Amino acid sequence: MYKNTNIIRKALTTSIMAATLLCAGLVNAHPPSSLEQAIAGDHRSSANKARDVYRHPLETLTFFGFQPEMTVVEITPGGGWYTEILAPALKGKGKLYGAHYPDTGADNYYSNSRKKLEKKLAGNAVFSEVILTDFVPRQASELAPAGSADLVLTFRNLHNWQDAGVEQVFKDAYKALKKGGVLGVVEHRLPEGADASKAKGYVSQSKTIAQAEAAGFRFVASSEINANSKDKANHPKGVWTLPPSLALGEKDKAKYMAIGESDRMTLKFVK
Known part of the structure; x- marks a missing residue:
């Protein structure tokens, strides 16, 4: 009887201590996911982490259904801002394709961008499983093997491709996705009714939805995760006036830093 009493007391003491530590925040009730670990990882620079407040990577990827x-597939990873998060979060479990401009050997933006990305991927083991494919704007491209992808993502790229390019990209994404797969789009948002020629770099949300639907997608939902009501899309050098580009340099820098990064649409489509 005495031994049983001691066992019960120890169990109660352990439970009380665990509850106390939990309330004090010293024990994590839910261990961080691979996505949360990737976002917090030391491989990401402090400068890139500082942009999380504008880009909301955890909330955005969760909205798109990331697992x-x-x-x-990440279309045109550019400098690899999102690749830094996706690659380690998928490593060993999933697969990441980076559909990027090919290196044609020419000294131009496209080839140089590919070279920089390849150098970045080779420089850290967290990127060792990333597979690069060739993406050519406004031409049919195999982003990944047909019907293989669960999720195709594009972040702030539509404005570079123009209408014909966007329409082709959506067709390519549709081909790469499995049935039920998701296309996730984040883009600088043109205010409804605004003149696109006076808001350079911004894209119409309604037009984007129509273009995706024309490619066969079903529009599922939009999110205001990446909205910014301070951005009125009326800047001297378009969206590039805002951070991180700050196209005006030091001129009115405080003003544009106070606005922050652009107002963005976040759209989810299903094949």
């Missing part, structure tokens, strides 16, 4: 076992 670490998925096959994911």
Whole structure:
């Protein structure tokens, strides 16, 4: 009887201590996901992490339904801001394709961008499983093997491709996705009724939805995760007036830093 009493007392003491530590925030009730670990990882620079407040990577990827076992395509990773998050979150479980401009050997933006990305990927083991494919704007491209992808993502790229390019990209994404797969789009948002020629770099949300639907997608939902009501899309050098580009340099820098990064639409489509 005495031994049983001691066992009960120890169990109660352990439970009370665990509850106390939990309330004090010293024990994490839910261990961080691979996505959360990737976002917090030391491989990301402090400058890139500072942009999380504008880009909301955890909330954005969660909205798109990201899971670490998925096959994911990121279209034109650019400098690899999102690749830094996707690659380690998928490593060992899922698969990441980076559909990027090919290196044609020419000294131009496209080839140089590919070279920089390849150098970045080779420089850290967290990127060792990333597969690069060739994406050519306004031409049919195999982003990933047909019907293989669970999720295709594009972040702030539509404005570079023009209408014909966007329409082709959506067709390419549709081909790469499995049935039920998701296309996730984040883009600088043109205010409804605004003149696109006076708001350079901004894209119509309604037009984007129509273009995706024309490619066969079903529009599922939009999110205001990446909205910014301070951005009126009426800047001297378009969206590039805002951070991180700050196209005007030091001129009115405080004003544009106070606005922050652009107002963005976040759209989810399903094949």
